[in-house]
Amino acid sequence: xxxxxxxxxxxxxxxxxxxxxxxxxxxxxxxxxxxxxxxxxxxxxxxxxxxxxxxxxxxxxxxxxxxxxxxxxxxxxxxxxxxxxxxxxxxxxxxxxxxxxxxxxxxxxxxxxxxxxxxxxxxxxxxxxxxxxxxxxxxxxxxxxxxxxxxxxxxxxxxxxxxxxxxxxxxxxxxxxxxxxxxxxxxxxxxxxxxxxxxxxxxxxxxxxxxxxxxxxxxxxxxxxxxxxxxxxxxxxxxxxxxxxxxxxxxxxxxxxxxxxxxxxxxxxxxxxxxxxxxxxxxxxxxxxxxxxxxxxxxxxxxxxxxxxxxxxxxxxxxxxxxxxxxxxxxxxxxxxxxxxxxxxxxxxxxx
Amino acid sequence: xxxxxxxxxxxxxxxxxxxxxxxxxxxxxxxxxxxxxxxxxxxxxxxxxxxxxxxxxxxxxxxxxxxxxxxxxxxxxxxxxxxxxxxxxxxxxxxxxxxxxxxxxxxxxxxxxxxxxxxxxxxxxxxxxxxxxxxxxxxxxxxxxxxxxxxxxxxxxxxxxxxxxxxxxxxxxxxxxxxxxxxxxxxxxxxxxxxxxxxxxxxxxxxxxxxxxxxxxxxxxxxxxxxxxxxxxxxxxxxxxxxxxxxxxxxxxxxxxxxxxxxxxxxxxxxxxxxxxxxxxxxxxxxxxxxxxxxxxxxxxxxxxxxxxxxxxxxxxxxxxxxxxxxxxxxxxxxxxxxxxxxxxx
Numbered sequence: 072x073x074x075x076x077x078x079x080x081x082x083x084x085x086x087x088x089x090x091x092x093x094x095x096x097x098x099x100x101x102x103x104x105x106x107x108x109x110x111x112x113x114x115x116x117x118x119x120x121x122x123x124x125x126x127x128x129x130x131x132x133x134x135x136x137x138x139x140x141x142x143x144x145x146x147x148x149x150x151x152x153x154x155x156x157x158x159x160x161x162x163x164x165x166x167x168x169x170x171x172x173x174x175x176x177x178x179x180x181x182x183x184x185x186x187x188x189x190x191x192x193x194x195x196x197x198x199x200x201x202x203x204x205x206x207x208x209x210x211x212x213x214x215x216x217x218x219x220x221x222x223x224x225x226x227x228x229x230x231x232x233x234x235x236x237x238x239x240x241x242x243x244x245x246x247x248x249x250x251x252x253x254x255x256x257x258x259x260x261x262x263x264x265x266x267x268x269x270x271x272x273x274x275x276x277x278x279x280x281x282x283x284x285x286x287x288x289x290x291x292x293x294x295x296x297x298x299x300x301x302x303x304x305x306x307x308x309x310x311x312x313x314x315x316x317x318x319x320x321x322x323x324x325x326x327x328x329x330x331x332x333x334x335x336x337x338x339x340x341x342x343x344x345x346x347x348x349x350x351x352x353x354x355x356x357x358x359x360x361x362x363x364x365x366x367x368x369x370x371x372x373x374x375x376x377x378x379x380x381x382x383x384x385x386x387x388x389x390x391x392x393x394x395x396x397x398x399x400x401x402x403x404x405x406x407x408x409x410x411x412x413x414x415x416x417x418x419x420x421x422x423x
Numbered sequence: 424x425x426x427x428x429x430x431x432x433x434x435x436x437x438x439x440x441x442x443x444x445x446x447x448x449x450x451x452x453x454x455x456x457x458x459x460x461x462x463x464x465x466x467x468x469x470x471x472x473x474x475x476x477x478x479x480x481x482x483x484x485x486x487x488x489x490x491x492x493x494x495x496x497x498x499x500x501x502x503x504x505x506x507x508x509x510x511x512x513x514x515x516x517x518x519x520x521x522x523x524x525x526x527x528x529x530x531x532x533x534x535x536x537x538x539x540x541x542x543x544x545x546x547x548x549x550x551x552x553x554x555x556x557x558x559x560x561x562x563x564x565x566x567x568x569x570x571x572x573x574x575x576x577x578x579x580x581x582x583x584x585x586x587x588x589x590x591x592x593x594x595x596x597x598x599x600x601x602x603x604x605x606x607x608x609x610x611x612x613x614x615x616x617x618x619x620x621x622x623x624x625x626x627x628x629x630x631x632x633x634x635x636x637x638x639x640x641x642x643x644x645x646x647x648x649x650x651x652x653x654x655x656x657x658x659x660x661x662x663x664x665x666x667x668x669x670x671x672x673x674x675x676x677x678x679x680x681x682x683x684x685x686x687x688x689x690x691x692x693x694x695x696x697x698x699x700x701x702x703x704x705x706x707x708x709x710x711x712x713x714x715x716x717x718x719x720x721x722x723x724x725x726x727x728x729x730x731x732x733x734x735x736x737x738x739x740x741x742x743x744x745x746x747x748x749x750x751x752x753x754x755x756x757x758x759x760x761x762x763x764x765x766x767x768x769x
Contacts, residue, residue, distance in 0.1 A: 123655065133655045139680075140648050179449040191447050194440050232448045235484035237643055237672055237769045239696060250680045257680070325647050325680070326673040332486055332642035377652035383610060383638050 097404065098358045101349045104400070105364035112371045120378050133374065135257060139249070139325070141370035142263040143168070143318040144340050145363065148348075149270040150314030151341040152362040156274070157307045158287035158354025159214040163203060163221035164315050164341055168334035170229040171195040171319035176238040176329030185244040192323070193316040199225060200312015204305035218308075222338065229331035238329045248324035259321045266317060271359040283307065287354030343390070344369055347397035368393070460491070460717040460765050461499040466736050468728060471505040475730035477723060478527045479510045480520060481538035481562070486641055487669045488692060491716035491767035492538060492562075499720035506727050517544040524548045528555055533730035536722045537572075538562040546571050560726045563718060573729060575746050576722050578714040580614045582751035584621025586712040587664045587689045590753055592629035594687070595661055602634050602657055602686075606650060606665040606674055610638035618666050618691070635660075639670045646670030650677035660686040668694035668711060669769045675706050683707075693754055695766035702759045710755045716767050718749055 116124040123129045147164045154161045174180065175192035183190075199221060206217040240246060248258040274280035285293040286300055294300045322333050346352065347368065348361030369390060376386045463469055477500065484490035493510070500508035511527050513520040517540040527535060528551060535552055539545035542564040549559050549571040561572035569575070595601045605622060608615045615638070626632055637653050639645040646665070654660075654677065665674045668690045678688075690697045690711030700708045725743050728734065734741045754762045 120656075123658075129655075129658065136651045136655050136681075140651055143644075174444070174447060177448055177450050179451075180447040183447075187447070190440075191444060194444055198441070198444070230485065232450070234450065235490040236487045237669060237696075238450070239672065246676075249676070250682075322644055325676060326643040327676040327679075328643050328672045330486075330643050332640075333644045335640065335642060335645075373648070374652050374655065377637055377649060378656035380635050380656065 098349065098361065100404070101401070102358065102360045102364065105348065105361060105368065109364060109368055109371060112368065112375060116371075116375055116378070119375070123378060131255075133378070135255075135260065137367070137370045137374045138260045138263070139257050140373070141366045142259045143321040143325070143334075144337055144344070144370075145263050145366040146266045146314050146318045146321065147311075147334075147337055148341040148344045148362045148366050149266055149359060150311035151338075152270070152345050152348070152350050152357050152359060153274065153283060154214075154307050154311045155342070155345055155350045155352065156287045156354060156357040157283045157304065158290060159207065159304065159307065160218065160342070160352070161203065161308065161311045162215065162218040162338045163199070163225055164311065164318075165334035165337035166222040166225035166229070167196055167199050167312055167315035168319045168322060168337060169331050170199065170225040170232075171316045172323050172329035172333045173229045173233045173238060173331055174329075175319065176240045176323055177232060178238075181240065181242055185242050188240070188242050188245055188323075189320060192319045193313060196312045196314070196316025196319060197309055198312070200309040200315070201305065203312065204308030207308060208301040208304040226331065233329070233331050235331060240323050240327050240329060245320065245324050246327050248320070249327075259324055262317065262321065266314070267359060267363055274359055279303075279306075284355055287351075287356070289355070340369065343394050347394055349401060460495050460715075460767065461502050461720045462724075463502045468733055468736050471503070472731040472733070474505045474507065475533040475727060476507045476509055476530075477726045477730065478524075478530070478532040478535040478557075479508055479537075479723070480513050480523060480527065480535070481719070482513055482520070482540050483515065487694060487767060487769035488667075488714075488716055492719040495716055495719040495767075496536065496723050499723040503723075503727060505731075506723070508723070513540070517541045521545060521548045524552065528552050528557065531555075532557060534558045534560060534573075534726040536560045536562055536719075536726050538719070539564050539566070543567040558726070558729045560722050560729065562722045569745075573745075574725055574743055576718050576725060576749070577747070578718060578749050579751045580617035580714070581621035582748075583666075583691055583712045583714055584618045584623070585625045586751045586753045587691065588622045588625025588629075590689050590710050590712070590755075591662045591664060592626055592631060595631060596629050598661070599630050601631055601661040602659060603631060604635040604653055604657060604660050604663045604686075605633045605637075606646065606653065606663060606670070607636065607638040608641045608666045608670065615666065622664060639667075639673075641667050641670050643670060643673035643676075646673030647677045648673075650674045651681065654678065654681045654683055662686055663688040663707070664691070665689070666691045668692045668697040671697055671708070672769060675700065675708060678707060693752075693762065693766055694769035695763070696769050698754060698759050698763050698766040701754060701756055702763070704756060710753055713750075713752045713754060713762070713765075715749060715765055717765055721747075 123133055151161055171192045174195045175188045180187050180191045203218055203221050206212045207214050251258050282298050282303055286303055290300055323329050344365035345362045348365035350357030479496050481492050484493055500506045509532055511523045513523055520540050535557055537559055546566040546568050549566050552559050553571055558573035561575040563577045566572055607619055635657050637649040639649045665671050671690050684707055686707055687709045688707040690708055693711050693713035693715055697711045700706045728743050735743055
């Protein structure tokens with residue numbers, strides 16, 4: 072009865088509403104699952120190293136380390152989440168981080184002081200992202216190919232500029248971003264938090280965000296609805312590049328240096344974090360909170376392995392297993408897999 | 424009108440930013456760039472002999488140590504008026520390097536200096552060169568068959584662990600409960616296993632053992648990340664040995680960010696940056712054990728002597744030795760001035 076009145080009174084609302092509500096309910100459920108996983112990891116820590124995880128001061132210091140180490144990859148993952156929701160992929164993020172970190176720590180750049188270093192990192196990241204975007208949207212290259220080419224080329228350019236040597240950063244302001252703290256929290260963690268909040272607002276509270284989801288869901292329909300798909304795609308890759316520039320500054324601060332070896336395999340780590348956070352490789356689906364938890368889970372696992380003095384090989388196996396498990400669980404929740412024991416996950420779902 | 428002006432402004436500022444950025448790629452420093460680790464000693468061997476062509480191949484540089492290897496080889500060859508260096512691009516992996524060496528053999532150089540991607544994989548092609556009458560100087564990574572090379576010059580990975588173990592052992596002698604942390608390089612490499620074994624064996628002679636061990640990737644960011652976690656795992660540490668000064672930049676950064684200074688640290692390889700810290704005494708880094716890329720300079724000298732049919736002057740034999748293993752020396756504040764000229768840029 073009520074349904075029929077709603078349909079007649081507010082047609083567009085009613086068409087959109089159920090789908091949207093279901094989507095947000097699903098994403099809340101997924102985020103809760105991820106939070107539970109993170110909590111479980113902390114419990115593992117409390118059991119294996121009670122001296123650290125049950126002592127408030129040491130726990131605080133340990134978790135700040137986890138957050139600091141998650142900052143660079145976290146910022147990149149936020150950019151990657153936008154690109155992936157928009158139906159693309161960016162394999163060049165690790166190489167762009169390396170390039171930006173090298174470019175902003177050359178002797179010439181450092182001679183311009185702190186503005187020079189920050190400008191160079193952000194401009195190089197964004198510039199390379201724009202090149203990616205132009206190739207993909209106007210050059211009609213497949214994202215996988217265009218960003219793969221950028222990955223190889225940017226890493227090469229980083230090697231060329233640095234002569235494959237580590238460039239020590241002597242601009243104190245940048246180094247202090249990692250060692251300095253505000254209210255007991257390192258600046259780089261604050262930067263990470265700001266990027267997460269801005270990313271969340273951009274995705275959930277602006278037309279830019281809704282257009283991103285629309286394009287990722289169905290690019291042709293988005294185009295017919297009047298969205299400038301090409302320009303938007305360009306903006307997405309530029310955004311990812313900008314995130315690489317920010318992450319480069321974080322890495323330069325953390326390591327007090329720029330190096331062409333920075334950001335090795337970050338593209339895979341960022342994609343993995345986005346995926347366990349519920350971002351679909353096919354586009355149109357994903358959340359900032361999910362990606363945030365994805366990054367934190369990997370960072371917490373790395374921390375757990377080190378505090379327990381365990382070898383890193385095993386950690387890779389665990390990370391691989393977690394990716395597979397996360398995607399399988401999502402498949403179950405989405406109802407794409409039919410396992411009788413998990414029938415409850417599809418309760419209330421009407422066949423379409 | 425207004426949009427075209429906006430575009431003009433936007434385009435103009437983008438161009439300007441690009442131009443500004445392009446000017447930012449230089450790494451030229453003024454004046455103090457005399458950091459090549461070469462040596463031409465006096466005596467009869469220094470006198471120019473018959474002009475020889477030396478082929479050279481080393482893996483593509485991706486970090487400071489390997490970059491220093493290639494730079495040193497080129498600089499050393501430049502010091503001899505009778506040496507023509509033929510450096511070939513090694514490609515990205517062992518098969519590519521094999522192809523590069525095969526084309527090098529066609530050019531019939533008088534000797535080849537070879538730092539292989541992988542000693543075992545490059546043994547066959549080294550054999551080809553030797554069979555073609557070209558003496559091969561095997562640099563650092565050993566071939567599977569000693570007969571494939573005329574002479575081998577390499578660093579001492581086990582010895583690095585021994586030197587680091589002695590330095591730490593002497594300082595912590597008698598404290599059986601001491602917390603000793605080890606920050607290794609890439610764990611799957613044989614050289615990492617050798618270093619760790621030398622370290623553990625030597626510590627054992629002092630009644631000490633490694634209590635915390637982590638492995639990084641020889642890169643600064645991995646060094647920073649594993650160290651940040653390591654410092655959380657061990658709230659109080661007595662000593663740290665870090666295998667590699669390249670990753671050491673990140674290790675020291677993590678230590679400073681955590682504000683920890685209750686321990687002392689020993690590095691590995693012997694970079695300029697590490698030596699500067701040892702000299703200044705501004706970090707827990709007290710010493711580093713060398714694994715010097717100067718071996719590339721020495722390898723060029725050995726190849727020159729070999730190609731000219733000479734031996735090493737101070738030795739009785741008429742030819743250069745078959746095997747040279749470099750000492751892993753311990754650089755401390757006391758002797759850092761002597762070693763600093765041999766430090767490489769990480």
